[in-house]
Structures are given as structure tokens and as C-alpha cells.
Amino acid sequence: xxxxxxxxxxxxxxxxxxxxxxxxxxxxxxxxxxxxxxxxxxxxxxxxxxxxxxxxxxxxxxxxxxxxxxxxxxxxxxxxxxxxxxxxxxxxxxxxxxxxxxxxxxxxxxxxxxxxxxxxxxxxxxxxxxxxxxxxxxxxxxxxxxxxxxxxxxxxxxxxxxxxxxxxxxxxxxxxxxxxxxxxxxxxxxxxxxxxxxxxxxxxxxxxxxxxxxxxxxxxxxxxxxxxxxxxxxxxxxxxxxxxxxxxxxxxxxxxxxxxxxxxxxxxxxxxxxxxxxxxxxxxxxxxxxxxxxxxxxxxxxxxxxxxxxxxxxxxxxxxxxxxxxxxxxxxxxxxxxxxxxxxxxxxxxxxxxxxxxxxxxxxxxxxxxxxxxxxxxxxxxxxxxxxxxxxxxxxxxx
Ligand code: AMP
Numbered sequence: 001x002x003x004x005x006x007x008x009x010x011x012x013x014x015x016x017x018x019x020x021x022x023x024x025x026x027x028x029x030x031x032x033x034x035x036x037x038x039x040x041x042x043x044x045x046x047x048x049x050x051x052x053x054x055x056x057x058x059x060x061x062x063x064x065x066x067x068x069x070x071x072x073x074x075x076x077x078x079x080x081x082x083x084x085x086x087x088x089x090x091x092x093x094x095x096x097x098x099x100x101x102x103x104x105x106x107x108x109x110x111x112x113x114x115x116x117x118x119x120x121x122x123x124x125x126x127x128x129x130x131x132x133x134x135x136x137x138x139x140x141x142x143x144x145x146x147x148x149x150x151x152x153x154x155x156x157x158x159x160x161x162x163x164x165x166x167x168x169x170x171x172x173x174x175x176x177x178x179x180x181x182x183x184x185x186x187x188x189x190x191x192x193x194x195x196x197x198x199x200x201x202x203x204x205x206x207x208x209x210x211x212x213x214x215x216x217x218x219x220x221x222x223x224x225x226x227x228x229x230x231x232x233x234x235x236x237x238x239x240x241x242x243x244x245x246x247x248x249x250x251x252x253x254x255x256x257x258x259x260x261x262x263x264x265x266x267x268x269x270x271x272x273x274x275x276x277x278x279x280x281x282x283x284x285x286x287x288x289x290x291x292x293x294x295x296x297x298x299x300x301x302x303x304x305x306x307x308x309x310x311x312x313x314x315x316x317x318x319x320x321x322x323x324x325x326x327x328x329x330x331x332x333x334x335x336x337x338x339x340x341x342x343x344x345x346x347x348x349x350x351x352x353x354x355x356x357x358x359x360x361x362x363x364x365x366x367x368x369x370x371x372x373x374x375x376x377x378x379x380x381x382x383x384x385x386x387x388x389x390x391x392x393x394x395x396x397x398x399x
Contacts, residue, residue, distance in 0.1 A: 110131065160176040328379065
């Protein structure tokens with residue numbers, strides 16, 4: 001069974017083709033600068049050199065077309081006919097309250113995606129444009145929407161209702177939704193399988209640490225809390241996002257710090273976080289290097305980041321009445337032994353003891369990095385959101 005996974009951003013389209021019998025990636029690619037000058041496709045058939053194709057890509061329809069041309073290409077394509085695609089899985093960022101699981105795309109599902117444009121103004125319209133283009137150009141393939149928010153829909157009201165007038169929730173749907181759900185779901189499935197345990201017996205904290213970062217508290221396989229909120233701005237300090245703030249700061253900086261009201265969202269989403277604190281970079285590799293070279297603010301940014309993750313781990317352990325597994329994933333979580341050490345220092349009271357040698361030795365694969373006597377297992381589990389989307393798509397189409 002071949003499944004095409006499509007992830008449309010406002011000016012990009014990423015795709016992967018999976019052979020689901022082996023979970024193998026047959027080809028992947030990225031169309032960049034959709035709707036802008038200088039657009040191109042980078043495509044790679046597994047085991048071959050990648051090819052770069054410069055082409056005018058005016059919109060997501062054009063992007064889907066050049067993806068199709070690459071997939072059918074006699075040299076670097078991976079199929080003779082589009083009829084070989086059994087289903088298409090689309091990443092959709094915001095599904096609001098109605099998308100409690102991945103769903104076969106129908107007019108109702110498209111309406112749900114549209115209803116959430118206000119919550120995901122950059123992503124949801126692009127996601128829908130990708131879906132519409134695939135429907136037009138590959139009408140025979142069933143399509144599935146896999147939402148970043150839906151894994152978190154099992155949270156209880158006490159975790160998702162904000163401390164503001166309840167009418168704002170009732171009238172406008174203002175509540176915590178959470179993001180990175182596909183990644184957290186993958187970790188919630190993979191971690192117990194790796195440990196040979198049942199998800200039903202575990203209290204797990206999934207730490208997705210990358211450019212954007214979030215934690216999820218997962219009890220018996222279901223999410224009970226997560227750090228991102230109505231939008232991905234809430235929670236941890238991130239690469240360029242502020243994370244949790246006193247809301248008064250917003251009005252204060254517009255009145256007193258020359259930040260125009262229209263720019264506040266950009267300021268908090270793109271100029272804050274470890275970039276804003278350090279003044280160096282949003283990239284944790286740059287920060288680690290700058291800190292090693294003596295930059296105090298880069299070190300401060302790293303310390304603040306680790307401190308926030310540690311506090312969230314503590315609060316989620318309290319929320320669940322304990323924690324059996326802490327799993328690190330995404331660019332930073334998978335690759336930075338230093339950051340994992342900073343975060344885990346002082347968590348011994350939870351029964352979580354990091355094994356320094358194991359922590360240093362882990363490279364790109366599932367690994368236990370806690371000591372043998374650690375009652376809480378600390379893991380590194382590389383995330384695979386595309387595979388998770390493909391698996392959900394297979395499960396839904398197979399039904
Ligand atoms: P992601 O958003 O999951 O792609 O993660 C990107 C972040 O992971 C960037 O801030 C990178 O600096 C960070 N990252 C990737 N590899 C490493 C590494 N070896 N050491 C430290 N940070 C890393």
C-alpha cells in the first residue's frame with residue numbers, strides 16, 4: 001500500500017511517499033517559495049542523488065503538479081501511474097474542537113478546517129489549498145486530514161479552560177488546543193512499544209524540543225495536558241517564541257516600548273524566545289557554541305530554556321500523580337546531550353536518574369538514557385510525524 005503524505009505551509013509543500021507494508025520512504029521532496037520568485041522543487045528518490053528543479057510555482061495547485069511530475073518521472077519517479085497511490089494524508093495544523101481524531105476528508109471536514117482559519121491564519125488556508133489541489137489532480141485517491149491539535153482533545157476541561165470569562169470559550173472557542181499532536185502521539189505509541197510495556201500502564205511526559213517546543217502529559221496513552229495553548233505561542237520559551245508571559249506585557253510594550261500594536265504578534269512569535277534573550281540566534285547549536293565561547297546571554301538563554309522544561313516536567317508529574325517515562329524528541333531533544341543533562345539535573349526526586357554515558361552515546365535512534373535503577377525511564381525517541389500521518393491515513397482508509 002502506497003501512501004502520499006502532504007504538508008503544505010504558506011509558501012511550501014513537503015511530501016513523502018511511504019510503502020506501508022515496510023514503512024519505507026520511497027521518495028520525498030520539498031517545493032519552496034510557492035507564490036514567490038525563485039521557486040523550486042528538491043526531490044529525492046530513496047537511494048538516489050537528489051534533484052533540484054527550478055520552476056515557476058504560482059500557487060499550491062502548481063506545487064502539487066510539479067510534485068506529481070516528479071513522482072511519475074521515468075528516472076527519479078517512484079510510480080508509473082497515480083493510481084498506485086492508495087491514499088493521501090494531509091497535515092492540518094488546527095482542527096478546533098470538532099477534529100477529535102484524524103478524518104477522511106469530506107465537505108464537512110473542509111468546513112472544520114475553514115472554521116479554524118482564525119486560529120491558524122498562516123497554516124490552515126495553506127493546508128486547505130493543498131487538499132483542494134490534490135482533490136483536483138488526484139481525484140481517485142481518498143484523502144485524510146491529520147490534525148496537529150486532535151491528540152490533545154482528550155484533555156479534561158480543567159486543563160484546557162483559561163481563567164477568563166467562560167463566555168469567551170463558549171462564544172469564540174478560546175481554550176487550550178495544543179500542537180505537535182502528531183509528534184506527541186507518535187512518542188506516546190513508540191515509547192511503550194520500545195520498552196515492551198503497555199501504554200495503558202504508563203504516565204509519560206513527551207518533550208518535543210525543536211525550534212518550536214512543547215510538552216505533553218500522557219496518561220494511559222491519552223493526552224491530559226500540554227504546554228501550547230490557543231496558538232503555539234504559549235508554554236515553553238522557544239527558538240523565537242516567548243512562551244508563557246504576563247499578558248499585561250502586551251499592552252505595556254505597545255504603550256511604553258515602541259512596539260506598534262500591529263507588530264506585537266510578530267514580536268512575540270519571531271523576535272522573542274532564546275533569540276530575543278541571547279541576541280545571538282534561535283538555533284540551539286549556535287547558542288551552545290556561543291555559550292562555550294563565553295557569551296553569558298547565550299548561556300542564560302539555554303539555562304532559561306532548560307529551567308522551563310524542568311518546571312513543566314515537574315508540573316505534569318504532579319498533574320498525573322507521578323511519571324514513569326520522560327521521552328525527548330525533535331531536533332534539540334534528539335540531538336543535544338547537554339540540553340538533556342541540564343533539564344534532568346535535579347529531577348532525581350521524581351526517580352529520574354540520567355546516565356551520563358548513555359546520554360552522550362545516543363545517536364539518532366530509540367534509546368534509554370537513564371540508569372538501570374532509575375524508576376522513571378528517560379528515553380530519546382526520534383519523532384516521525386510523516387510516518388504517523390501515513391499510519392493514521394492507512395488506518396482510516398482501511399476501515
Ligand atoms: P526541529 O524544529 O525539530 O527541526 O529542531 C531544530 C532545532 O534543533 C534547532 O534549534 C537546532 O539547533 C536544534 N538541533 C539540531 N541538532 C542539534 C544538535 N546536534 N545540538 C543542539 N541542537 C541541535
